[in-house]
Amino acid sequence: MALYETIFILDSLLPPEEIDKQVDRVKELLETNNCKVIEIDRWGKRRLAYEIQKKQYGYYVVIEFDSDGTAPQLLSNEFNYNDKVLRYMTYRFNKNIIKDRAKSELKAAKETKELEEKIDEKEAKVEPVIEAKKVETAEEGKETENEKTNE
Amino acid sequence: MKRPMNKNTRNGRNALNKQMDKKNFKIRRKRVCRFCTSNDIYIDFKNEKRLVRFLTEQGKIIPRRTSGNCAKHQRQLALAIKRARHLALIPYVADIAR
Ligand SMILES: [Zn+2]
Numbered sequence: 143m144a145l146y147e148t149i150f151i152l153d154s155l156l157p158p159e160e161i162d163k164q165v166d167r168v169k170e171l172l173e174t175n176n177c178k179v180i181e182i183d184r185w186g187k188r189r190l191a192y193e194i195q196k197k198q199y200g201y202y203v204v205i206e207f208d209s210d211g212t213a214p215q216l217l218s219n220e221f222n223y224n225d226k227v228l229r230y231m232t233y234r235f236n237k238n239i240i241k242d243r244a245k246s247e248l249k250a251a252k253e254t255k256e257l258e259e260k261i262d263e264k265e266a267k268v269e270p271v272i273e274a275k276k277v278e279t280a281e282e283g284k285e286t287e288n289e290k291t292n293e
Numbered sequence: 294m295k296r297p298m299n300k301n302t303r304n305g306r307n308a309l310n311k312q313m314d315k316k317n318f319k320i321r322r323k324r325v326c327r328f329c330t331s332n333d334i335y336i337d338f339k340n341e342k343r344l345v346r347f348l349t350e351q352g353k354i355i356p357r358r359t360s361g362n363c364a365k366h367q368r369q370l371a372l373a374i375k376r377a378r379h380l381a382l383i384p385y386v387a388d389i390a391r
Contacts, residue, residue, distance in 0.1 A: 149380055190381040200381065231379055238369070242335035 143208050145180075145240070148217050150230035151200035154187045164226055165203055168217070175216055177209035194228045324361035328370070336366065338373035341382040347374070352387040 150168070152161055165182065172179055185202035194200065207213070214232040221230040328336060338344065347355050347362075347370055354374055357367045377383045 151380065191378075191384040192381055194381060202380075229380060231376065233376070238335040242333075245334065 143210055145206065145235040146209055146213055146232060147204060147206045147235065148230065148232040149202065149204045150221060151190075151194070151202055151228040153197060153226050153228060154199040154201045155197070156201070156226060160226075161201055164224075165205075168203075168205060168220065171216065171220055172205070172207055172209070172213065175209075175213070177207045177213055179205060179207045181206040197228065200228055326361060326363040326366055328366040329363055333366075336369045336373045338376040338380075338382070341377055344370070344374050344377055344383055348383065350387060352384045 148168075152164055156164075165184070169179055169182065181204075183204040183206070185204065187199055187201050190198060190200050214234075217230065217232050221227045336343075347360055349355060354371060357364070360367075362370060374383065378385050
């Protein structure tokens with residue numbers, strides 16, 4: 143099993159329900175063939191850098207999945223047959239991509255940790271202030287008591 | 294940012310050569326791989342704005358001798374550009390209006 147990603151461009155002139163249907167269709171196709179869909183990312187309507195089938199805009203969908211080696215063939219069969227798909231590409235994640243992701247995840251984890259530490263520090267700072275106030279009030283109370291005794 | 298490798302080659306050149314360079318007004322651009330300096334492991338083809346910087350106006354890939362990329366990153370960049378072209382993120386050929 144390895145990580146793959148497929149990107150396909152649907153005709154942007156299709157009604158939204160039809161686009162949802164097409165995305166679900168691909169998802170089901172993957173799931174019925176022992177692939178684990180990890181993430182579906184819809185980029186939405188974008189301008190194409192050049193015309194494809196006389197169309198200037200396309201609806202981009204990215205699906206990340208975990209599968210054995212049969213998935214690319216399966217998807218290309220599906221997309222070649224489907225004329226609502228303008229363009230597609232399936233590729234396997236190489237070691238660089240995986241390393242890069244691990245690195246960015248580490249960085250994100252570090253940042254969240256730092257944030258949590260900062261929050262902890264803030265909370266720690268807030269508490270002594272309250273204590274100090276208490277002390278002050280206590281002293282004031284003493285002073286008033288002293289005044290009373292003086293009288 | 295100068296990389297140590299470049300520095301060594303500069304120092305390796307003899308003084309006469311340097312003088313010749315000055316005489317001929319040869320301008321040598323410092324060759325630095327931008328991906329190495331930014332410590333990138335992976336060049337993403339989805340980020341087309343980054344790729345466009347390594348294309349000519351016509352949409353050709355700028356050669357390594359001009360951009361200064363290292364061989365490893367130029368290979369990765371070429372792959373990323375070809376993938377981006379296929380998905381119509383960047384053009385194969387950009388028309389220049391005459
Ligand atoms: Zn490099």
